[in-house]
Amino acid sequence: KAGVTQTPRYLIKTRGQQVTLSCSPISGHRSVSWYQQTPGQGLQFLFEYFSETQRNKGNFPGRFSGRQFSNSRSEMNVSTLELGDSALYLCASCRTGGSYNEQFFGPGTRLTVL
Amino acid sequence: DQQVKQNSPSLSVQEGRISILNCDYTNSMFDYFLWYKKYPAEGPTFLISISSIKDKNEDGRFTVFLNKSAKHLSLHIVPSQPGDSAVYFCAAREGGSQGNLIFGKGTKLSVKP
Numbered sequence: 001k002a003g004v005t006q007t008p009r010y011l012i013k014t015r016g017q018q019v020t021l022s023c024s025p026i027s028g029h030r031s032v033s034w035y036q037q038t039p040g041q042g043l044q045f046l047f048e049y050f051s052e053t054q055r056n057k058g059n060f061p062g063r064f065s066g067r068q069f070s071n072s073r074s075e076m077n078v079s080t081l082e083l084g085d086s087a088l089y090l091c092a093s094c095r096t097g098g099s100y101n102e103q104f105f106g107p108g109t110r111l112t113v114l
Numbered sequence: 115d116q117q118v119k120q121n122s123p124s125l126s127v128q129e130g131r132i133s134i135l136n137c138d139y140t141n142s143m144f145d146y147f148l149w150y151k152k153y154p155a156e157g158p159t160f161l162i163s164i165s166s167i168k169d170k171n172e173d174g175r176f177t178v179f180l181n182k183s184a185k186h187l188s189l190h191i192v193p194s195q196p197g198d199s200a201v202y203f204c205a206a207r208e209g210g211s212q213g214n215l216i217f218g219k220g221t222k223l224s225v226k227p
Contacts, residue, residue, distance in 0.1 A: 033215075035217075040219075042203065042217050042218055042219035042220055043158070043203060043205075043217035043220075044217070045214045045216070048214070056214050058214060090157050090158070102160075103160060104157075104159075104160075105150075105157025105158045105159065106157050107155060107156055107157050108157055
């Protein structure tokens with residue numbers, strides 16, 4: 001069974017630009033969560049989508065948004081990029097959500113903002 | 115304010131000895147705790163978890179201990195192996211089946227042969 005895939009793996013943008021990251025969950029998984037990992041803050045929860053609806057949201061500004069499609073694939077968008085948005089963005093999928101011991105992470109997208 | 119704290123950014127242990135990774139939390143509403151392991155260039159992988167109604171959970175070489183009164187949990191790896199070298203994240207969930215996970219900043223474990 002294929003794991004969680006994230007594209008692209010690496011991305012370089014400049015301040016003020018916007019970026020869209022993609023996550024394909026494991027087949028049959030309907031919940032997708034997004035996390036930001038930075039050296040200073042560790043992993044921080046961004047949001048979770050389940051059946052195309054945002055179910056949970058972390059404490060991030062409105063520049064961070066996401067969506068989920070009918071095939072459970074999810075995209076995350078960051079607008080008006082800031083230097084502090086440089087981070088590893090991880091997505092994780094699980095079958096129904098809330099079963100964290102069955103949550104599988106992708107390898108992440110490394111975003112660098114110059 | 116950090117609700118989940120891993121105060122040791124790194125830990126070095128000799129192969130075969132015990133590794134003890136510590137985690138403290140401040141929110142008494144947390145009801146479920148997890149440990150994840152992360153290798154470079156890979157996403158975190160689930161390792162072991164414990165519910166707040168228990169004080170110990172064991173899975174092979176890995177044991178997690180929970181001390182609710184001290185708001186402290188620890189992960190014991192015995193015996194430690196070089197392949198255990200990774201960053202370990204402690205995470206906690208606030209009560210409710212769909213609560214968000216709150217992660218610590220991680221501890222980098224190095225197991226030397």
